[in-house]
Amino acid sequence: MRRSSWWGDAADRLNFAQPSLRFRRFRKMIRFPKPVTAHMLRHTVATTLLFNGCPIGHIKDILGHDRLITTCNFYLGTDKRAAKKAHGDFLDYEAE
Secondary structure, three states: OEEOOOEEEEOOOOHHHHHHHHHHHHHOOOOOOOOOHHHHHHHHHHHHHHHOOOOHHHHHHHHOOHHHHHHHHOOOOOOOOHHHHHHHHHHHHHHH
């Protein structure tokens, strides 16, 4: 049986409904106005790790992906903050 470095044995992993139910209950308890899902938090953590310089191979392990290409496909897209900054830095209509 394959061991994930983050969650342990596949048989010990949470099923989809468990974290979703917990997040929904917690959101209602604190009266948070927008829905929060486990997937949103997972994606936020992975993106934050990447933006803070964490190697993509470590993010792959944390997420439990089997293949690096899976992680790369989701998290190595365009950084919208960097693209917006580049737009301001490099697009100058008055430059000669």
